[in-house]
Amino acid sequence: MGDIRTRLFVDGPLAAGQSVRIEGAQAHYLVNVLRLGAGEAVELFDGASGGWRAEIVEAGKRAVLLDVVAQERVQAMPPDVWLLFAPIKKARTDFIVEKATEMGVRRIRPVFTRYTNSERVRPDKLRAHCIEAAEQCGGTFVPELDAAAPLDRVLGDWPEDRRLMFCDETMVAETGLAALRDAGQGPWAILIGPEGGFAPEEAERIRAMPQAVSVTLGPRILRADTAAVAALTLWQAALGDWR
Amino acid sequence: MGDIRTRLFVDGPLAAGQSVRIEGAQAHYLVNVLRLGAGEAVELFDGASGGWRAEIVEAGKRAVLLDVVAQERVQAMPPDVWLLFAPIKKARTDFIVEKATEMGVRRIRPVFTRYTNSERVRPDKLRAHCIEAAEQCGGTFVPELDAAAPLDRVLGDWPEDRRLMFCDETMVAETGLAALRDAGQGPWAILIGPEGGFAPEEAERIRAMPQAVSVTLGPRILRADTAAVAALTLWQAALGDWR
Numbered sequence: 001m002g003d004i005r006t007r008l009f010v011d012g013p014l015a016a017g018q019s020v021r022i023e024g025a026q027a028h029y030l031v032n033v034l035r036l037g038a039g040e041a042v043e044l045f046d047g048a049s050g051g052w053r054a055e056i057v058e059a060g061k062r063a064v065l066l067d068v069v070a071q072e073r074v075q076a077m078p079p080d081v082w083l084l085f086a087p088i089k090k091a092r093t094d095f096i097v098e099k100a101t102e103m104g105v106r107r108i109r110p111v112f113t114r115y116t117n118s119e120r121v122r123p124d125k126l127r128a129h130c131i132e133a134a135e136q137c138g139g140t141f142v143p144e145l146d147a148a149a150p151l152d153r154v155l156g157d158w159p160e161d162r163r164l165m166f167c168d169e170t171m172v173a174e175t176g177l178a179a180l181r182d183a184g185q186g187p188w189a190i191l192i193g194p195e196g197g198f199a200p201e202e203a204e205r206i207r208a209m210p211q212a213v214s215v216t217l218g219p220r221i222l223r224a225d226t227a228a229v230a231a232l233t234l235w236q237a238a239l240g241d242w243r
Numbered sequence: 244m245g246d247i248r249t250r251l252f253v254d255g256p257l258a259a260g261q262s263v264r265i266e267g268a269q270a271h272y273l274v275n276v277l278r279l280g281a282g283e284a285v286e287l288f289d290g291a292s293g294g295w296r297a298e299i300v301e302a303g304k305r306a307v308l309l310d311v312v313a314q315e316r317v318q319a320m321p322p323d324v325w326l327l328f329a330p331i332k333k334a335r336t337d338f339i340v341e342k343a344t345e346m347g348v349r350r351i352r353p354v355f356t357r358y359t360n361s362e363r364v365r366p367d368k369l370r371a372h373c374i375e376a377a378e379q380c381g382g383t384f385v386p387e388l389d390a391a392a393p394l395d396r397v398l399g400d401w402p403e404d405r406r407l408m409f410c411d412e413t414m415v416a417e418t419g420l421a422a423l424r425d426a427g428q429g430p431w432a433i434l435i436g437p438e439g440g441f442a443p444e445e446a447e448r449i450r451a452m453p454q455a456v457s458v459t460l461g462p463r464i465l466r467a468d469t470a471a472v473a474a475l476t477l478w479q480a481a482l483g484d485w486r
Binding site: 076095098099102103104136137138139177216217218219220221222223226229230232233234236237240241242 | 319338341342345346347379380381382420459460461462463464465466469472473475476477479480483484485
């Protein structure tokens with residue numbers, strides 16, 4: 001019988017009784033890697049309507065045809081938190097996007113800072129990493145992924161009611177767990193710097209924002225992907241859905 | 244002038260006035276990547292005696308000769324916490340070792356669990372990752388790295404006074420920040436499972452240990468490397484040197 005733990009993201013909206021045709025890498029994965037055939041079940045999700053039981057009707061070499069049977073899990077939205085990060089080397093940028101999805105964020109915003117030293121960001125490739133991470137981590141949500149934009153411009157348009165957890169490498173103070181809790185619930189974002197840190201004028205500008213809450217991530221320098229997971233852990237434990 | 248932020252681990256003990264000869268990858272990095280020459284300064288550390296200013300005397304193609312000038316930073320030890328993890332695919336095992344070093348642990352112990360599905364662990368390669376991470380993160384300590392051992396045997400010899408933070412995927416409860424704080428200071432270890440989780444009998448055995456403190460890492464399933472960073476963040480924030 002099919003392994004219902006096999007999970008695939010498809011473009012929605014899904015509904016009971018629907019036929020879904022899967023091609024490309026996902027079809028290859030079902031047929032050639034997992035060797036699933038007609039009658040076996042998988043879970044489909046579209047990022048908005050929970051998890052659906054679907055059964056394979058036809059497993060061809062190029063395409064797999066499935067029938068959507070019933071919704072078996074309700075949609076689970078992560079808390080309203082964004083991750084802003086400065087793109088770094090490709091492998092680590094991929095990791096950041098993957099980890100943000102696993103940890104639970106609504107939106108991922110790559111930002112170019114003064115010291116960002118990065119190749120071009122490929123939104124389609126990053127989106128594929130988001131989807132794969134969502135499939136693996138059992139979530140039913142895929143974070144929204146923005147095109148990369150200059151930090152200055154992003155901060156210039158910053159929403160008045162959205163707090164910003166600023167991971168400040170130059171600060172050696174408290175972890176900020178208490179600071180995060182004091183700042184309280186509501187829309188949030190987390191800003192992680194590039195390998196070289198923020199330029200002094202960038203850091204000053206961020207600290208001056210009324211929405212900013214400065215938080216330190218310990219006495220050692222963390223790589224950007226490590227910092228992303230650590231910051232998201234602190235936030236989720238203090239204010240998010242890990243409480 | 245030399246960039247003192249260039250940091251290299253060398254086998255110690257270091258002392259002022261000493262001559263140090265560096266070969267292989269480290270020499271290549273200094274001469275061919277950073278293009279450092281005679282008179283330039285780097286920081287050396289041996290994992291036990293802090294950070295030392297050293298000046299290049301001779302930069303050859305195969306070897307670099309340095310003079311150790313003076314100790315400029317005192318030794319900074321991470322808290323007495325170990326990381327136990329089940330080795331996974333090579334790239335992610337490398338990441339776990341790197342991240343454990345950045346986050347600050349004393350000792351890294353790979354353990355084989357019932358569901359561990361891993362290639363052979365290469366201690367020499369993992370040690371190289373530890374050293375590189377220590378060089379990058381500005382630490383002066385390199386974690387001790389054990390040979391991989393069966394979990395059963397490791398738990399059979401478990402020190403009576405060392406608490407064990409058990410990252411239990413099946414638990415959907417509190418984050419355990421409070422549980423960690425309640426359990427209090429002292430020697431600790433953190434245990435992260437393999438991709439497939441722990442076998443039921445393994446989880447039962449661990450939960451039954453008087454030293455065990457069960458902690459959940461949120462509602463989504465985390466990959467093992469993400470879980471390692473998340474668990475270390477919670478521990479460092481609750482009991483370690485991030486407070």
